[in-house]
Amino acid sequence: MMASTPAFFISFHSLKVLFADLIELVGFGESFGWASGLLAAMSISFLIINVMVMATAFYTWFERRMIGRFQVRRGPNRNGPFGILQPFADVLKLIMKEDTIPDAADKPVFTLAPIALLAPTLMIMIVIPFGTYASDQALLSNLNIGILFIVGVTSVNSIAIFMAGWGSRNKYAILGSMRGAAMLISYEIPMALGITSVLLLSGSLAMTQIVESQSIWFILVMPMGFFVFMAASTAEMSRTPFDQIEAESELGSGYNTEYSGIKFAVLFLAEFMAPIVTAAVVTTLFLGGSQGFEFLPGGIWFAIKMFVLIFLLLWVRSTWPRLRIDQIMGFAWKVLFGLGLFNIFLVAIETGLAERFEQVIKITDASGEVVSTSITTDYMLIMAAVNWIVTIIAFVILANFVGKKKYHRPEPTASPLANMGAGGD
């Protein structure tokens, strides 16, 4: 279904060819041939960093504006038309502020923490296939362990947040980052479980291969896996139902309490970049990546799906309140962990049966070696039907189980001091 069409977006591969031709043309082909790869990688890194920073800047504006609308307020509307210059005003303000480092702070750790938080977020973008690529191409690199790379890189997040809290030597910061470390490590497990179920179906760790194997989007095939992954990644980027790391009302904004100036700007850049990156990952894993109808190029479809996911995250953020820390941990270990394991169990049985019924397509490379396996569309449809029924039943049972424990409000009783002397006794 998903034929490997020629590259629409620029890729590392096409740029490398371009630079090699250029160097050849200038006449340094023999001595500087190696530079083509370096130049291509640097220019793509430059592109990724700048596009992501600008996208995040406008995303902050969009988020504040939309949440304002959701909560019957106006968002920023002063700077420029519809307040669209607000992010630049914010950044200008933060750059001009004094960049303070507390006396008691652990200075190297304190300084490195924003970088350690921002870098992994940007690094995820290396492996995301934005457009429709041939199987040996991607924007920067088509790692054959792409999704494993993402799992590894995102777990640096918790260390960075702990660095920020520990380095600033502040009780609120350390409380926030302790909560953060506990929460982020807990939610990595359901996230990995959600990813594992995708891997069972796609039969490959490479992101382009995962996209190609989605003849039916995996959100339709396994809604439970999507739910588990989405909830876990919402917690991973510490957004509102799970934003215990920076609970403003109780921790004085958590791990970034002591930060100011450009370091604060970088911390917040990383934090607001996380939804975009997460939307890109979820689009790749569950929404069929750049698949779509013919009349628009694949990159545009990818952007549309990302936008829908970001809107969903915004909607949830503007509506739901923050959970308590014990509720968050309980949700991770009691609900999401169980659901993720159950989902893997279900998908594993179904893929095992697919092999038995010979519904597996083996994809081979030129030498005839099996690169990856995927499942036929007909069998995926059957799987989708079964999984939806099982998901609904599981959710109803779970809701009954969780909803058993009701909070009993004590009946209000009159104070003995009320109406003193009015009874006449």
Next chain:
Amino acid sequence: MYGLGLFKGLGITMKNLVSPSRQFNIVQYPNRRASPFDLAKMEDQNPISFIVGHPIKTFRSLLGLETLADRMPQHPNFRGEEFAWYDRRCTGCASCAKYCPLGIIKIVTGTSGVNQQEGQSYDIDVFDIDIGRCMFCGLCVEACPYDALHMGSGFEEGKYRRSDLVINVDQLKAAEKKPSTWFRPQLTNKGHDPIKGSTADWDEVGRHEKPSLEDQGERWAKR
């Protein structure tokens, strides 16, 4: 049950986003974005000829760069700053200073050269009101027996120093006399409305007329 309340909440916020009746009930103080129609109304032209005549202004207003002043409709009873104080009505009795719960009014009267037998009232040398600590309860206005002190109608009195917030007698004398109608039914009866810009002179603001010098002299002389 079944966590359906979460989705109910999502529905409410989505309704907030979608339905226009839940939006735009906010006055964009101090100025709001002007549409081309607003600008045409301001220039007394019909919209089409305005759009044809001023394409740059129309474009700017569509981008949201043209604004016009806007504020909430304000009640004339509003208790605001810029106390309206009438030198000619004030006798320097300092009732306002005594009744002030915060003790922020300071009055010093000059008695030299004043012949009270002639019906003359004391000169007010000092009349300081510390607006920075005032809570605008209006008890000083209620206490004033001669209707000399009135609440004002403004609220845009931001200053850079707390000391600038102390209003002295010269400022009170020089201030525009726009008394609020709070606790002054006689002003309401006259149709006075400070928000619409109507001012009141010293002889219109009293519950009863101030006795003329002859009347006062007669009263003192006969006693």
